[in-house]
Ligand code: ATP
């Protein structure tokens with residue numbers, strides 16, 4: 196445990212409270228992974244926690260969570276609690292504080308997430324979490340269907356953890372996933388987005404296949420218009436391709452988009468505009484017959500966008516619907532276009548509006564037409580992007 200976590204736990208213990216590191220950090224430590232953050236669970240009530248530390252934030256005080264600041268890092272310290280019904284998948288509507296660590300561990304989703312640790316006590320593992328870590332199993336604490344009925348987000352979390360850790364989902368838990376897939380409707384789109392994003396960017400993104408096999412996919416996109424031309428083996432193919440990619444957000448989501456037969460699914464998941472723009476763009480050009488010649492390529496780069504073109508090529512490489520020879524030449528030419536600084540926007544023309552005015556072009560529609568004509572000329576022949584050449588052309592056009 197980091198020194199600051201030890202300090203927080205010691206201070207709580209010195210004042211007569213129980214305190215443990217809990218959940219994800221214990222799981223990750225046991226797996227030999229660096230935990231992202233350290234959560235602490237304690238018998239102390241929020242007010243009591245606040246009395247003991249100089250700097251605290253009331254981040255989730257209504258759920259019993261106080262953030263203790265130490266050396267500019269925040270540690271969530273949460274009072275032992277029993278949860279009422281969950282509202283938004285993360286926060287229960289009402290919480291009841293309890294003096295029992297076991298009660299607190301019992302409310303947690305999976306056995307591997309329900310372990311606590313302190314230097315004084317060692318590992319507290321009431322639900323065989325260690326065993327499930329060793330045998331690589333995701334298993335609900337208690338009766339799976341009950342746990343999923345309390346909070347449907349856990350259904351997606353099961354699939355997500357299985358992809359992040361490369362674990363199998365225990366059979367009873369798996370049956371409950373499939374049976375209760377329709378209850379996912381209750382979960383906010385933002386939460387679904389977060390879980391799918393973690394799944395897709397995990398070390399085992401091919402587990403997306405489970406979304407289809409369990410019926411989760413159909414539930415998640417129930418409100419989206421279905422695309423007609425979906426191949427039968429699409430998800431298998433997607434899984435295979437995802438497995439070959441680096442964990443790049445845009446690449447993996449654009450592949451997802453290209454294989455999952457629903458329209459506007461990124462929008463329905465409330466994704467940011469940048470993600471929607473990039474992934475939709477890639478998808479729109481997924482079947483483009485790539486040619487190697489530079490005039491064509493420059494025009495394509497303009498259509499797709501210079502800053503996302505590299506990502507587009509990678510996407511096409513993974514899609515694998517371009518013959519290798521052409522693809523290599525396209526890559527080489529794209530590299531040269533960038534290195535030579537070929538003009539790829541009207542702004543980069545060697546003449547501007549002022550120059551054209553001086554050459555006798557009226558501003559307005561005509562100006563726009565002439566700029567476009569010049570731009571088209573340099574897309575065709577990059578070497579034409581010289582002041583004299585362009586002004587010469589303006590004369591001809593006039
Ligand atoms: P991550 O690496 O994604 O942060 P994590 O296990 O730390 O994984 P968090 O969402 O940060 O997951 O939650 C911390 C802990 O809180 C979990 O380990 C689990 O014990 C508990 N928990 C979180 N969400 C739920 C939930 N929906 N139902 C029950 N317990 C939950």
Ligand code: MG
Pocket residue numbers: 219231232
């Ligand atoms: Mg966490």
